[in-house]
Amino acid sequence: MRLTTSLESVKGVGEKTAEQFAAANLHTVGDLLYFFPRKHEDFSEVTPIGDITPGKRTIKARCESISTRHVRRGMAITTATLADESGKLQAVWFNQAYRTAQFKDPKQEFYFSGEFEFSYNRHQLTNPSAEKVSDMPVQTDRLLPIYPAIKGLKSQLVRKILSELRPLMTMLPDPLPEDIVRTNQLASINDALLGMHFPTNTSEINIARQRLGFDELFYLVLAAQLNKQANAKLEGWHIPFEQTTVQTFVKVLPFELTPAQKQAAWDILQDFEKETPMNRLLQGDVGAGKTVVAGLAARQAASHGFQSAILAPTEILASQHAETLSRLLTPFNVSVALLTGSVKSKARVELLAALKRGDIDIIVGTHALLQPPVQFHKLGFVVIDEQHRFGVEQRQKLLEKSERMPHLLAMTATPIPRSLALTLYGELDVSIIKQKPKNRQPIQTKIWAPTSRKALYETIDSEIATGRQVYIVCKLIDNNPMNDTKSVELEYRNLKNSVFSHRRIGLLHGRMKPAEKESVMKDFAEGKLDILVSTTVVEVGVDVPNATVMLIEDADQYGLSQLHQLRGRVGRSEHKSYCYLLTSDSKKPSQRLREVEKSNDGFYLAEVDLKLRGPGEIYGRAQHGELNLQIASLADAELIVKASKAAQDFIASGASLLQYKELAKQVEYYQRVTTLN
Ligand code: ADP
Ligand code: MG
Numbered sequence: 001m002r003l004t005t006s007l008e009s010v011k012g013v014g015e016k017t018a019e020q021f022a023a024a025n026l027h028t029v030g031d032l033l034y035f036f037p038r039k040h041e042d043f044s045e046v047t048p049i050g051d052i053t054p055g056k057r058t059i060k061a062r063c064e065s066i067s068t069r070h071v072r073r074g075m076a077i078t079t080a081t082l083a084d085e086s087g088k089l090q091a092v093w094f095n096q097a098y099r100t101a102q103f104k105d106p107k108q109e110f111y112f113s114g115e116f117e118f119s120y121n122r123h124q125l126t127n128p129s130a131e132k133v134s135d136m137p138v139q140t141d142r143l144l145p146i147y148p149a150i151k152g153l154k155s156q157l158v159r160k161i162l163s164e165l166r167p168l169m170t171m172l173p174d175p176l177p178e179d180i181v182r183t184n185q186l187a188s189i190n191d192a193l194l195g196m197h198f199p200t201n202t203s204e205i206n207i208a209r210q211r212l213g214f215d216e217l218f219y220l221v222l223a224a225q226l227n228k229q230a231n232a233k234l235e236g237w238h239i240p241f242e243q244t245t246v247q248t249f250v251k252v253l254p255f256e257l258t259p260a261q262k263q264a265a266w267d268i269l270q271d272f273e274k275e276t277p278m279n280r281l282l283q284g285d286v287g288a289g290k291t292v293v294a295g296l297a298a299r300q301a302a303s304h305g306f307q308s309a310i311l312a313p314t315e316i317l318a319s320q321h322a323e324t325l326s327r328l329l330t331p332f333n334v335s336v337a338l339l340t341g342s343v344k345s346k347a348r349v350e351l352l353a354a355l356k357r358g359d360i361d362i363i364v365g366t367h368a369l370l371q372p373p374v375q376f377h378k379l380g381f382v383v384i385d386e387q388h389r390f391g392v393e394q395r396q397k398l399l400e401k402s403e404r405m406p407h408l409l410a411m412t413a414t415p416i417p418r419s420l421a422l423t424l425y426g427e428l429d430v431s432i433i434k435q436k437p438k439n440r441q442p443i444q445t446k447i448w449a450p451t452s453r454k455a456l457y458e459t460i461d462s463e464i465a466t467g468r469q470v471y472i473v474c475k476l477i478d479n480n481p482m483n484d485t486k487s488v489e490l491e492y493r494n495l496k497n498s499v500f501s502h503r504r505i506g507l508l509h510g511r512m513k514p515a516e517k518e519s520v521m522k523d524f525a526e527g528k529l530d531i532l533v534s535t536t537v538v539e540v541g542v543d544v545p546n547a548t549v550m551l552i553e554d555a556d557q558y559g560l561s562q563l564h565q566l567r568g569r570v571g572r573s574e575h576k577s578y579c580y581l582l583t584s585d586s587k588k589p590s591q592r593l594r595e596v597e598k599s600n601d602g603f604y605l606a607e608v609d610l611k612l613r614g615p616g617e618i619y620g621r622a623q624h625g626e627l628n629l630q631i632a633s634l635a636d637a638e639l640i641v642k643a644s645k646a647a648q649d650f651i652a653s654g655a656s657l658l659q660y661k662e663l664a665k666q667v668e669y670y671q672r673v674t675t676l677n
Helices: 015-023 029-033 155-164 166-171 178-183 189-197 202-232 243-252 259-272 291-302 315-332 345-357 392-399 418-424 450-465 488-497 514-525 560-567 591-598 602-616 637-652 661-674
Strands: 039-042 055-070 076-084 087-094 109-119 122-132 143-146 279-284 307-311 336-339 362-365 379-385 407-412 429-433 444-448 469-473 505-508 531-534 547-552 578-582
Touching (some): 039 109, 039 202, 259 407, 259 429, 291 315, 315 514, 444 591, 450 547, 450 578, 547 560, 560 591
Parallel strands (some): 279 407, 279 429, 336 362
Antiparallel strands (some): 076 087
């Protein structure tokens, strides 16, 4: 048996099981060996119910009775009486109604593991996890690996199949060069795999995680470095720098560029002159003014007969960019066009022909730009706005539309923490716009409990009275009777018919027709609406400087960086702006919300986000899902440094990947996911 052996040939895997594995992207024995537990549940210390004290506890008990009731805001509360020989206690689960069926057999014994605490006036075990005692493997000291769910497969079966593979784990050759394992004091790959799948104590798990996390980061850095080398060998378009083109452009701007914008533009124009294609990431917090920098560069390209393509993640954003750029560039005879899915067939045919003839200098669009009929005359410059929204393959498609590799600028407002930027994007050059334009005042952020809703609406109304505009963001499109989370449609009607009946209100969500979306967005941008009730479709990029209030309903249901992105829709002019985070209940706000309330700094928040998620998500997929890190925590700066150094030493030593077959395969995989071209 080898890593490449198909799972179907493993004992215990039938055709059906193999299909279920395949649906989870697990095809070979190697895939399964590297399919790691989400976490390990420690059932080693069982407390008799009679002796239980508050804290994280495991009990071995039967479920005597269980019932679920549905309460306000669609919450389901399941309570059960659990019993062993020494006593009884109450367990409670929130929104896990399926537990009722799971524990319906009063004779079945389970391990329950959770926090035993005093709440709602009694002691109870809160949201315990549970495993059938009869399912527990015998030899693991009850340190049970919990695998990510695979549709249709019992976790018990996954464990059983892995135990078939155990002998292979013990003799697998190490993919890393021996001296790297030695100098970095890493566990062998064999111990690491056994430690993940069959740990006998927690220290084995930690050692395994160190080793496997190191591997992931090592591959990643090595791949990024190799990409950089490969990129340096490509021939790009030479686009000469011309001072006058820049000067005339800067002159017509309604504002002065910030020093950071000038620097970024300078970086790009310098890259345009080089022999090799640019590969640059333009990072700048929301509202920092990235679009105009891209516009300046596109103008330079156009003046030398090169076309530019600007790829945006949503139609709203694409049409906004097209509008901004044509306003800025039409005076210079630079033609700008918009291509989205909603451009109708006849207009589309004409547009595509013009593009191919070279009559269009800049084309802005959504995914529609990636389709095969879209052909260029001479594509010299590609801008990808909010780059993380596009997959690698999609970017590749666009880049293939040019004879030579075009210059590439990826713009993102997702501040990648400094500690990571180098590792994740080691192949890229990075420009950072740190300062915001001078005219900005800091956004004032405040958490509100739902009980203060009335006062909040009054505050908002007086802001509208001064001529400003307001976003109200809700999580859902439709109203779900089982759920109290605000839906845009309902909220829109409510507000329109009550508190804000005297104001002009618009509705925006992703399921509306593109033309409807565009017209609402246009009305809002032109000040014809006071309030825009929207889903998170406004999250990326939308720019309406007169909007100064962002109200986020059910704010506790969003991630930290998403809140920061949404907040970035306001604070885009000289007017003072406000962000109100409405919580869905009156409980103490989470640390996440408090951090957003405290800080306006996207970089700081990104670091906090990493730390907050860190421990909780230790076993989860890293947030940069595309990178496919299973184990390595991006918060582990020490390991990142160690792995980077090893990768650099490896390259410097002149070692050839050809010698290390398994390593080469891994690196090749990471090369595909990390490259932008
Ligand atoms: P982002 O970096 O989030 O993409 P945008 O490019 O949308 O930001 O710019 C945000 C707003 O700031 C726009 O209305 C833009 O016209 C304006 N802006 C850009 N640069 C400056 C500047 N130097 N001074 C004043 N306003 C600026
Ligand atoms: Mg933008």
